[in-house]
Structure formats: structure tokens, C-alpha cells
Amino acid sequence: MEPEDRNNIIKSLKGKIMKLALSDYVCLFVVCLLSIVDNTKLVTEIIIEELTKQLKELTFDKVKGIPRI
Secondary structure (H helix, E strand, C coil), X not given: CCHHHHHHHHHHCCXXXXXXXXXXXXXXXXXXXXXXXXXXXXXXXXXXXXXXHCHHHHHHCXXXXXXXX
């Protein structure tokens, strides 16, 4: 997959990251994006900023009784 394709995927997910991060299995997709996308500016603008806005909710959300973070 080309870097441009990865960037387009991230741009298309703007505003949906938190919903994905709270999903039982789709959260792994968010982790994968964080690990493979080399455009740190785009990752910060779209993924990191959205997650930090709702960090408390993300931290205390549980999957099978285990906190996500």
C-alpha cells in the first residue's frame, strides 16, 4: 500500500476514530494505523487529537472487564 493510500484512509476516518477505538475488535485497526502510517503530522491532526479530546472515556471504557489503556 502506498503512503498516499494510507493518508487517504486516515483522512476518510476523520470524526470516526473514537467510535472505532471503542469497538472491541476495530480498535486494533486504529492501533495498526498508528504503527504503519509514517505521516506523523496527519496522524497527530486526525487520530491523536480526536483520542486525546476523549481520553477519559477511552481510558475507562472496558473490554471484557479490562481497561483499554
